[in-house]
Each structure stands twice: as structure tokens, then as C-alpha cells.
Amino acid sequence: MSTILYARVSTADQTLHHQKTQAEQAGFVIDAVVSDHGVSGASTALRERPEGKRLFDMLRKGDTLVVRWVDRLGRNYQDVTDTIREFMGRGVIIRTVINNMTFDGSTTDPVQMAVRDALIAFMAATAQAQHEATKASQRAGIEAAKEEGKTYLGRKPSYDRKSFNAVIDMLGTGTTSVSEIARVTGLTRQTVLRIKQDPAKAEALIASWGLA
Known part of the structure; x- marks a missing residue:
């Protein structure tokens, strides 16, 4: 089981360093870093990005995917929610550095599932709204x-x-x-x-x- 950090870097290389350092300071032990540079999170789906494709190939059941926040996966509501659900369906745990959120597909409790899915929807919608406002x-x-x-x-x-x-x-x-x-x-x-x-x-x- 591996812990993989995915970083989307749309600007300078220092941003990648910032994301990795922030994750380590939060207590994550990172086994591998996958990063896309200069790619829009709004117009380019994760699986269409050069390293995003590799991420889909790498992740296995029991792995943990770490992102600074869900906006690193994308700033398009549908793409982000679809991506998280697909990874959870594979048995991958998604964790965020900011707010220490955990999305785990293994839960079968309907209330926990409802809360989890509502949080995913809210965070994905917020990421898109922030992009559109900017x-x-x-x-x-x-x-x-x-x-x-x-x-x-x-x-x-x-x-x-x-x-x-x-x-x-x-x-x-x-x-x-x-x-x-x-x-x-x-x-x-x-x-x-x-x-x-x-x-x-x-x-x-x-x-x-x-x-x-």
C-alpha cells in the first residue's frame, strides 16, 4: 500500500515544493509524487492530463491519494466528483492536507455515506465556483x-x-x-x-x- 501525493502546478515550480512540504508537515509520509505542470484544472480532466493518466494507472486498492485540497484534482464539479467516486470504487482512500478530510469508499453506513457524498459535492462545487469568480x-x-x-x-x-x-x-x-x-x-x-x-x-x- 502506497501513499501518493498528486499536485497540480499551474505556475512556478515552487508551488510543487509548497504542496509536498505542506503534506509532510501535516504528518503524511509520501511514497511517490505525481504532478502536472501548467495544466488547467477547469478545462482539462484529470485523466486527460499527462501525469493524471499515470495516476489512474498507479493507484491500487489500499493506496492513499493525498491532495492539498480537492481543487488540485480539478475545478470542474462533474470531473472532480466522478474522479473521487471512481477512486473510492477502486478501494483508494482520498485525503486532503487542508481540513484533514478523508473520503473512504469502504463505509456501508447510509448516514456516513450521505455525509461523505455531500462533502465531496460541496468541495467540488466550491472549487469550480472559486475558479469562475477568479x-x-x-x-x-x-x-x-x-x-x-x-x-x-x-x-x-x-x-x-x-x-x-x-x-x-x-x-x-x-x-x-x-x-x-x-x-x-x-x-x-x-x-x-x-x-x-x-x-x-x-x-x-x-x-x-x-x-x-
Whole structure:
């Protein structure tokens, strides 16, 4: 029986280190790490990702799959719920680092099953809602920049698209501190706070300066 950490990294490599370290600090002994880099959790199903495919092949009955939170599996409600149910059906236990949640398909008690399934649905729905809210904010920032005609760019931001996405990604969990995000991304604490307070404006600066 193995304990496998799955990490989806849409930004800098440091995020993978952060996820692994966070899992170990929570008491998990990781036997293997599987990670996908630069892959959208909303538009690409887990089994369609390069390493996600390998994860489906690796997991066996009695294994434990560890994720920082369910949004690492995806940000699409249907994909996440289907994935967790399939793994549970195989006899795999899914555990989250954040909130220390455990999803085990072995229970036969109807009340426990109902509570478990409700939690899975809630967490998957929350992951998708957070993604959609972030995208809406980003679109608003881009449109604001266009309307202003980019007449005043302001000071060039110290972050680019990758580091901005890293900040938004970690803020989305609701549990990672501003100081920890700053350490992981290499940005100042003040920069992270500015992004947190007004993500639309931060997105507008990226659009205005044409930062990749």
C-alpha cells in the first residue's frame, strides 16, 4: 500500500515544493509524487492530463491519494466528483492536507455515506465556483484596462502572469497565509496584499504592460 501525493502546478515550480512540504508537515509520509505542470484544472480532466493518466494507472486498492485540497484534482464539479467516486470504487482512500478530510469508499453506513457524498459535492462545487469568480474578476480587469485605453500604465508590476496565477491559486484555498504566499512566490508581502485586495486591478496591470 502506497501513499501518493498528486499536485497540480499551474505556475512556478515552487508551488510543487509548497504542496509536498505542506503534506509532510501535516504528518503524511509520501511514497511517490505525481504532478502536472501548467495544466488547467477547469478545462482539462484529470485523466486527460499527462501525469493524471499515470495516476489512474498507479493507484491500487489500499493506496492513499493525498491532495492539498480537492481543487488540485480539478475545478470542474462533474470531473472532480466522478474522479473521487471512481477512486473510492477502486478501494483508494482520498485525503486532503487542508481540513484533514478523508473520503473512504469502504463505509456501508447510509448516514456516513450521505455525509461523505455531500462533502465531496460541496468541495467540488466550491472549487469550480472559486475558479469562475477568479476568471470573472480577471475579465473585468482586462476590460477596464481596454476602456482606459492604457493611457496611464502606472509602475510596472513586480509580478508576471505566472506569479499572479500562483498568488490567486493559493489565495483560493483560503488557508495559506499572505506571508507564506510571499515566501513561495518570491514576491513581497505588500504585493501579495495588493493582489488579494484588488485582483481585477492586478490583472489590468498585467494586461496593460503585456506581461506574459
